Amino acid sequence: xxxxxxxxxxxxxxxxxxxxxxxxxxxxxxxxxxxxxxxxxxxxxxxxxxxxxxxxxxxxxxxxxxxxxxxxxxxxxxxxxxxxxxxxxxxxxxxxxxxxxxxxxxxxxxxxxxxxxxxxxxxxxxxxxxxxxxxxxx
Amino acid sequence: xxxxxxxxxxxxxxxxxxxxxxxxxxxxxxxxxxxxxxxxxxxxxxxxxxxxxxxxxxxxxxxxxxxxxxxxxxxxxxxxxxxxxxxxxxxxxxxxxxxxxxxxxxxxxxxxxxxxxxxxxxxxxxxxxxxxxxxxxxxxxxxxxxxxxxxxxxxxxxxxxxxxxxxxxxxxxxxxxxxxxxxxxxxxxxxxxxxxxxx
Amino acid sequence: xxxxxxxxxxxxxxxxxxxxxxxxxxxxxxxxxxxxxxxxxxxxxxxxxxxxxxxx
Numbered sequence: 001x002x003x004x005x006x007x008x009x010x011x012x013x014x015x016x017x018x019x020x021x022x023x024x025x026x027x028x029x030x031x032x033x034x035x036x037x038x039x040x041x042x043x044x045x046x047x048x049x050x051x052x053x054x055x056x057x058x059x060x061x062x063x064x065x066x067x068x069x070x071x072x073x074x075x076x077x078x079x080x081x082x083x084x085x086x087x088x089x090x091x092x093x094x095x096x097x098x099x100x101x102x103x104x105x106x107x108x109x110x111x112x113x114x115x116x117x118x119x120x121x122x123x124x125x126x127x128x129x130x131x132x133x134x135x136x137x138x
Numbered sequence: 139x140x141x142x143x144x145x146x147x148x149x150x151x152x153x154x155x156x157x158x159x160x161x162x163x164x165x166x167x168x169x170x171x172x173x174x175x176x177x178x179x180x181x182x183x184x185x186x187x188x189x190x191x192x193x194x195x196x197x198x199x200x201x202x203x204x205x206x207x208x209x210x211x212x213x214x215x216x217x218x219x220x221x222x223x224x225x226x227x228x229x230x231x232x233x234x235x236x237x238x239x240x241x242x243x244x245x246x247x248x249x250x251x252x253x254x255x256x257x258x259x260x261x262x263x264x265x266x267x268x269x270x271x272x273x274x275x276x277x278x279x280x281x282x283x284x285x286x287x288x289x290x291x292x293x294x295x296x297x298x299x300x301x302x303x304x305x306x307x308x309x310x311x312x313x314x315x316x317x318x319x320x321x322x323x324x325x326x327x328x329x330x331x332x333x334x335x336x337x
Numbered sequence: 338x339x340x341x342x343x344x345x346x347x348x349x350x351x352x353x354x355x356x357x358x359x360x361x362x363x364x365x366x367x368x369x370x371x372x373x374x375x376x377x378x379x380x381x382x383x384x385x386x387x388x389x390x391x392x393x
Contacts, residue, residue: 004234006162011238014155014167015245020253021148024246026264028142033330039145044304046149047156051309054157065222066166069303069312078296079303079321081288086322087329089285090267092300093293094169096286097239099262101246106261109279113286118170118177120287121294126372132360133297133369178374188378189387199386200341200348207382208350219348221341226378226386 015098024098026090033087073131089113141253156305164224168302169242170293172235179232188228196225269337292322338365338380355381 021043022028032040058064086092089110091099096114099107125131143151159167179185191199197219250256261267261278271277293299296318298307304322307315342348342356355363361370364383368375378386 003163003230004237006159007230007234007238008241010155010159010162010167011241012245012248013151013158015242015247016249017148017151017155017245018242019246019249020143021151022142026262026267030266030330030334033327034334035327039142039148042145043143043148043152046146047152047305048149048309050149050153051156051305052311054153055310058157058160063223064160065224066310069298069307069310069314071314071317072297074295074297075314075318076321078292078294079318080325081292082296082299082318083292083322083325084329085285085288085290085292087285087326087333089282089289090262090264091286091289092169093173093289094242094299094301096289097242098246098249101243101248102250103247103256103258104262105258106278106282109282110286110289113283113288114173114290114293115177116283117287117290117292118173118294119181119290121291122174122177122181122372124291125295126370130370132366175374178372182373185374185376188376191378191386191388195388196386198389202389203380203382203384203386204348204350206384207354207380229374229377 014094015101018095018098019102024091024095024102024104029086029090072133073129074133085113085117152305153309156301165230166302166306168298168306169238170299170302171297172238173290174294175229175235176232176239185229188226190228191226193221193223193225197221266337270333296321338377351381 018024021040023040023043028037028040031037035041082092089096091107091110093114096107096110100111142148156167159165200219200221247256257263261275262282267278267281271281289299296303298304298315298318300322303312303315303318308319342351360366363381365375365379365381368379376385380386
């Protein structure tokens, strides 16, 4: 129960932040990709920087067990297809839900697409690929 | 035009949220894997429940299983086996995943309402997407479904999205995350320039 | 789970039998290849880690 409360709070904070940053705006995401406004890139990069420091601090006080993220056969192609979809739909998975909350109901199409694409990959993986995605390392 | 947070404030907020998720939930943030879990639940039904094990119970169970696997004559692992502190934790139930995904929507609603930008539109509030679809509503919907499907397919194939790979993986310098992030940002830039050329 | 098998020399038997010999026999790989969720208590030989005493 406690975990559910925290999960909900974190999700609301993430949705709020993505809205205030502008990551949920198709036009602003494209201004980032076209380098006409670097603010979102800088936001992302500074988040990575702050997080790197945060993880160092976390490691100082505890011994966290974090799953390694090795390169596997789906890394590049999967990342590339995600990039293609992100540029077209203007949303990463979290952002589709934020957009719906903002009243941009067209993101319901995006959400449906994300769920469909996820399902289709799970079938393609099972039927044809069966790639070793290094899950057994985790 | 609404006031946006300066980049450092946005970066601090995103980093803070990821850190808060780790500190309170003791799992790395990963939005796409929550989508995968929801899809798996629909496709395969309820998974067999996993029993939580304390580190001591895990140590004992692991020793027994290893002895059974190895047969006789193999030295037993030391009693001081340094098993992970959290032992074995059952995966989060699908209700928690749905709560998280719903929470994102509530966060978006809150942000839009507090900044006075909330309004309901049947598509996206984007003049550029509209231009890309030639002003057609069904065209925009098709682009969103198709783009969304690529996002779902690609993130499951790569094993992460902007949160799990992009933020939490890159900040830990994980090779798979660095490569996946380079791929999705690289292709995003290339495709956006191509789309901008079309309109 | 793989990293646990590096914790002690005697746990190497898992790595020898599954990770190195034929990882397609590993129940964890098998589940992941079939697109199924991989249970955190699933061992490479297909048995599950359970509370000591509660045998199935």
